[in-house]
Amino acid sequence: MNTADNFIKSKLDDRRTAGNYRTLKAGAGLIDFCSNDYLGFARSAKLAAKVAVEILDCPLPLNGSTGSRLISGNLNYTEELEQQIAAFHQSEAGLLFNSGYDANVGLFSSIPQKGDTIIHDELIHASIIDGARLSHANRYTFRHNDPDSLEAKLKQAKGICYVVIESVYSMDGDSPPITALLKLTEQYGAHLIVDEAHAVGLYPAGLVATMGLADKIFARIVTFGKALGCHGAIVLGSNKLREYLINFARSFIYTTAAPLHQLAAVKMAYGLLSESKESIAALKFNINLFKQGLDVNQNQPLIASDSAIQCILLNSNDKARELSASLQQQGLDVRAILSPTVAKGAERIRICLHAYNTYEHIEKLTYVINTFGHAK
Ligand SMILES: Cc1ncc(COP(=O)(O)O)c(C=O)c1O
Structure with a gap:
């Protein structure tokens, strides 16, 4: 066995010994x-039928988008969909990403700079941690849903500060005290970012919009692979934020855009969510x-x-x-x-x-x- 094979084998053996070896099962x-x-x-025949009708006579490329959004993969359909989804969530603008993972990596790797600070809940999703790691910003965690712990970290923050929470936590299912966390964030001149992956559905437009706080949040992430039953995600925020991400978010720039059938599925899923x-x-x-x-x-x-x-x-x-x-x-x-x-x-x-x-x-x-x- 060569050195790479040895390395792989020993890492897998460690996993087995620790009792947390992962395998795929159908x-x-x-x-x-x-x-x-x-x-x-995801299993709705009604939704599948609506998608089929939507793309049936469409003159656009159906099977693949043919390129990245900045080259050949952008459609009026895509931009109209972004505007519709942004309006649905009471946001000025939105930018589609190919997945929630891509959205978080793109957002958190591009917005905070060296010298800035990201403070996130200790249970925050891995995609946010991965994005934050790529950003070169200072990174702190605060105790789960604990405003006092957040405040202690806000006192240490340098540069532009971003506080990151989920509105429904993926592994615990609970929700943070959003109003208290927002108040602290504002008090310290920081910016709140909320991942709404697991809130949309139970709260159709997300928990933030349900609470009437949409215009107070710097950015929200909505994923389409959960209650919407599709795939992909959108970052919601200002027009300026959207323009920035188009220019600097590498997981947006350097990837093939979603195909039309995926966009149509998302569009129809939003229609279904309204009913x-x-x-x-x-x-x-x-x-x-x-x-x-x-x-x-x-x-x-x-x-x-x-x-x-x-x-x-x-x-x-x-x-x-x-x-x-x-x-x-x-x-x-x-x-x-x-x-x-x-x-x-x-x-x-x-x-x-x-x-x-x-x-x-x-x-x-x-x-x-x-x-x-x-x-x-
Ligand atoms: C809170 C949260 N954010 C982001 C993601 C990533 O979304 P996606 O599955 O679309 O990549 C997930 C999914 O696991 C999630 O639970």
């Missing part, structure tokens, strides 16, 4: 309690049903969350794996989230609820969780 047809398809858009009162009500109903069905149990507490993401702490990789295996044996697709993905002691099962989960499935889910460990 869906096993279990009942979905783990996907981000909160409203069922989705019933699905959103069904999702809320299912979230409450799940929470009401759980026995309060100090050994496996539920993280406080009003969102579609509900987590039960089990405090060890083994227990988290054991409970997710029991649920899967019962046909329920629930995944364990292990350390080091989450901190040691915060290992958990993460349940994603959907508008399309049935009463019986949720009853079965809570039953298996409530009786876990009783037979021992």
